[in-house]
Amino acid sequence: MPAETASIAPPLVLIIEDDAQIRRFLRATLTAEGFRLHESVTAGDGVAQTSARTPDLVILDLGLPDFDGLEVIRQVRAWTQVPILVLSARGQERDKVQALDLGADDFVSKPFGVDELLARVRVALRHVARLKLDTADTAFRLGELEVNLEDRRVLLAGEEIHLTPIEFRLLQTLVHHAGKVLTQRQLLKEVWGPNSLEQPQYLRVYMAQLRRKLEPDPARPRYLLTEPGVGYRLAAE
């Protein structure tokens, strides 16, 4: 089990990326942050290395020479829940949604800055750590927003905000995956249940309501972030 090794040694990151320059830049950045690295140039090798080296995080480029990155996710997800961070060009939102729905944890759009990448990496590793301990956070606090999941209370600058049951379930789901992007499908499934017939459009209506209740300036959200064409994310830091 990777759990034992992970707790002692620094986390191992597997980079599956065919472009040498990007690999070089990732190597420099991640090594500086203290991660251990392994690099794969092809999708096939990437899948094999994921199995052989049991990394703590996989950074996966969707455009690979031998086969599709989406296929890598499909294969890897057959046996492991290792967090997968997808690299994809802007304008390919459809691919990102597909990758996320297949089980990728998050994405970074090329070109991206180091800060953005590291934030995603941190969130992904934090979630996996939490999963291993099998403890879900019962409280979420960021800025003036405070969510207590146990007694179902939401406070904004100390004042209690009244949410409808669906609005609360929506917020609860986002809190569970704080920092991670959630696709519409994932949100619908968790809030309304796997067999829900709700229109994805309704999700946006609820989201708009929630934002109006929680954000002082809904056009400059602090907590409820939108990834156009992909989904939503609750800011984590």
Add this chain to the structure above:
Amino acid sequence: MSRPDPDRLLARVAEQESRARRGRLKVFFGAAAGVGKTYAMLEAARSKQRDSVDVVVGYVETHRRSETEALLEGLEILPRRQTGYRGTTLEEFDLDAALARRPALILVDELAHTNAAGSRHTKRWQDVLELVQAGLEVYTTLNVQHLESLTDVVARITGIQVRETVPDSVFEQADEIELVDLPVVELLKRLEEGKVYLPQQAGRALENFFREGNLIALREMALRRTADRVDLQMEAYRRDRSIEANWPVTDRIMVSIGASPFSARLLRATARAARRLRAPWVAAFVETPGFTQASQDVRSRVLSALRLAERLGAETVTLTGSRVSEALLDYAKARNVTRLVIGKPAGPLWKRLLRGSILDELIQGSGDIDIYAISGEPATPEAPPASPVRTASRATRGYWHALLVVGVTTVLSRLLLPVLEPTNLSMIYLLGVVLVAMRGARGPAMLAAVLSVAAFDFFCVPPYLTFAVSDTQYLLTFAVMFGVALVVSSLTLSIRQQERSAVERAKRTEALYRLSHQMAGSLNAGVLVEVITAITAETFHANVAVLLPNTDGGLAGGREWKENSLLDAAEQAVARWVLDHGQPAGRSTQTLPGARALYLPLTGSEKTVGVLGILPSDWEIVENPEQFHLLETFASQAALALERAEIARQARQSEIQAEAERMRTSLLSAVSHDLRTPLASITGAATGLLAQAGRLDQATSRELLETISDEADRLNRLVTNLLEMTRLESGAVEVRKEWHPLEEILGAALKRTERQLGDRPVRLDLPADLPMVAVDDVLLQQAFINLLDNAAKYTPAGAAIEIRARAAGEMVEVEVRDSGPGFPPGAGKQVFDKFYRGAGEAARGAGLGLAIVKAIIDVHGGQIEAVNHPQGGACLRFTLPAATGVPSAAALREQEHAG
């Protein structure tokens, strides 16, 4: 010295050009078989071959003459085409093989030959012309008696009617004529020696043909025709050099023809005269009222006479009129005819005396026109055979009507007998006769006249109830009644006919007007094809297809024909031929007459733009020369319209191409300049950092690093915009319109433009109850990014950018306003053009930003405008569709509680 007439020179140049493209035709011309034409042709070919010209024998008939056969040796001989005809196999010249082989020179013997059924052309001379048009040089042979205009002269001299003829025009088109001459004595000697091939079956007749007297006459004809040609060439030469002062075309000859078999002789004589005078000539047929009742046989004779006239080089015209002489003279005067040729009137003298001969009338009314009468031809079919076409029932009804009218008049007369004098009673009968005659049928009118006379005599003239006439005065009454019946019925008939032909004429004019009128409105080939098809079909009661060449060389169109399998491969081949050669083919023509339909070329001013296929319900409609002319006019009108459409399309195309060219140039400059500039900064900063790593202080290093980062960012935006524009333009973008809160998309865009905006505050004015918008969030985010980016570019640091949105009916109106200098005056819609850039330092970029915004707003069905805000700054105002059917917050809460 007079200068050459420019028009003539141009015509001459055009003629020479077309000659240069087409091949040459050389005719070995002789007086009779056996003079050695084939021999001379082969010798000439061999000498060409010695000059290493690519010579092929297409078809040569040696008639087993050893001398001739010897000449064939060493020449490439094209295999003949085998065609089965009624059980026997015939060998024919293989035109397609010749065209495929494409030698420089091809020999095709016996120009006058008639091809076996199933060949492309009915005549070999057509094959030869096609070869010439394809650019091949052709040698061929011809005997003088086969020349169309000479056949009847030959027939008169030799007593043999020549069936295989070649139009004089073909002979005249030849680039070179070589007269193969042999003195008659020698020819006769060769004949005696058995050196001249004579077909067995025609032995006797041919022996008759080869009498010395005949041969002398034929030789003279051949020599004269050759001399005539030399004359023509001389004239052309003079025309070229402008040597002669003037050869005015003063003469125009007109010949009047009818259904008589002598028409052919009349036409040939006129053709010869016209050639001698170098005058254009017209063959006219006058359609008299009675002609509509003429039999099929008579009509087809007229038709073939008109066809012959066309082959002989005449212009043909069908005139209508009740009097032949009047119609002829009117037309002749209108066309400045100088000589009028008609057949010498035949028929009984009394008839001519009674009704006046056409010749007399013509002479009386001719004025300046010379009248020539040629023997053996009644000028026009007098009194055509009485109405076999009329339906029996209608005719019978006329007679019953006559009987009824006479019955009624008789009863009336009997009643009035005690009151009126018999002479006055005759008036009642006369009225009856007039009534019957007014129906326009001559038979019933005559019957009414006879019966009336009889009844009048029997009932009203003493002694009553007998036919005896006591008073001879009544004979006059009888005569008058007959006369009136005749005159009235003829008059009525002629008025009816004239009415009918006037209606026909009006219909034609109307159809032509409608065609050109409807075509004038459109420059779209598809619409034109529909109009042409519909109006042609209606006018000629036909099934019509307009076939246009498509890019891969095939023929497009005629969908309906294809669906009804009217346009199989064979028919398409005919259409293809028409397109390639610009000449009509198919049924009722002499080319590929086996085709199902008739195909006319749609020849515009420059080239053949398509093919009109026509399948009339009644072929007579199309075969009538007048109608055929109309059809040709239709075709040429259609062609011009299609050509116009094509030219317009090409103009549009080149406009688009020019635009594309401009875009490409702009794109290149964008790529070369706008992409290179940030690249240069990045390279400079990065190499600086590398080379001077130890020597740079922290602040400078940081500055260089920031440069790299900023410029990379700029580069990214440029590339994104280029890609986005390309995607939007190629239509590859799928617009997924879904409900979105505007602030959500705007928020995402603001986040992505944080760096560009810097310290410029963005003031938002979004009402709380702003409806959601139905948009594609990714695209709209891009639009906002570009708008913010653009606003940031022109807004000085620290100045504000304002964004406001309002609900406006079914739309949401959004306004993005900067604090910059505003748009330059008169910029207007230009700012949305691709590669449009503002002035000044701020205007760095490819000039794509706003073009993309407009494209995105367009795909959402919104409107965008660029204005200068009254309080300063540029303002981009646009609309987006509001989402419909969005449940309100209250409704959702209720739903939640219910659920």
